Amino acid sequence: MKNSSKKGILLLNLGTPDAPDAESVRRYLGEFLMDPYVIDLPWLARAALVKGIILRTRPKKSAEAYKKVWTDRGSPLSFHTHDLVEKVQKVLGDDYRVLPVMRYGNPSVEKAIRTFQSEGIIEVTALPLYPQFSLAASKSSEDWVMNEAKRLKFAGKIHLVGAFYQDDHFLDAFVEQAKSAMIEFTPDFTLFSFHGLPERHVKKVERVKGTCLASDDCCARMNEANVDCYRAQCFHTAREIASRLGLSEAEYSVAFQSRLGTTPWIKPYSDVVLKEIATSGKHKKVLMISPSFVADCLETLEEIAIRGKEDFIAAGGDALVLAPSLNSSDRWVTCVSRLVSGVS
Secondary structure (H helix, E strand, O other), X not given: OOOOOOEEEEEEEEEOOOOOOHHHHHHHHHHHHOOOOOOXXXXXXXXXXXXXXXXXXXXXXXXXXXXXXXXXXXXXXXXXXXXXHHHHHHHHHHHEEEEEEEEEOOOOHHHHHHHHHHOOOOEEEEEEOXXXXXXXXXXXXXXXXXXXXXXXXXXXXXXEOOOOOOOHHHHHHHHHHHXXXXXXXXXXXXXXXXXXXXXXXXXXXXXXXXXXXXXOOOOOOOOOOOOOOHHHHHHHHHHHHHHHHOOOHHHEEEEEEOOOOOOOEOOOEHXXXXXXXXXXXXXXXXXXXXXXXXXXXXXXXXXXXXXXXHHHXXXXXXXXXXXXXXXXXXXXXXXXXXXXXXOO
């Protein structure tokens, strides 16, 4: 087929089950947790843990959680990503072909690349929708795109867009969402909650050996030693958003959620911090912002807006509100369009 003048765009998110039932969740978790970037154990040990233990018990529990956030349009992560693609396509116009893909589950990278091949598209830009860099999400997704392209003998070029936690348009988009939440809710404290990672994951990317997590304030500012550190990038993101919101250091804090297993994860933990805030009595109304998620999903809607709120109130707090994620908001659409088209 004659080469197309169109440029391909992949907007890549992590993934979601096809349905909120145990079997669908089991398939999704099996693919997700067997990724060596996610559980970095030798294959046999990883398979024993995932297939022998986790997939025997977790799918049913996770399916119940998914049911709480599932809508008539399906998974929030899925439809928000599709909405974003549709709006970015309108902004970029006919010179681009924008497709949604998931690292795990559907729609697949394979399907997208085959679509590009069938349409003669030979220049593709892939944007993993993770603001901060991590091996488990960013590196895994980047490698998957490139490996699938090689396996399918894609003859064109693929450009990968990296972490964008410092991008002003991204930061301003989250500020806008937070301000929107503050119109109807006047919090007396703000907690930034990022997805957690095992400590060993962030230590793997340290540039200066022995510096990662070596002190309580090692992520207090970005420097040459921690520029690749997920935790440091999260703290930077929170500082920038807080500054734009006019929050003092006493009016917000940073924590990490969604930890699993018994190995140490990066601290502090969001659920622990929330209970400490509630029991201290100093703050009664908390605004939650989750700037590692660009689309509302299980981790924001169920873990924070439902369970986190229930736990906070049970521990003595009065109210907790989750600021909406970026989803397909206009400012975020503009930001994504700039990131993938190279417009500054």
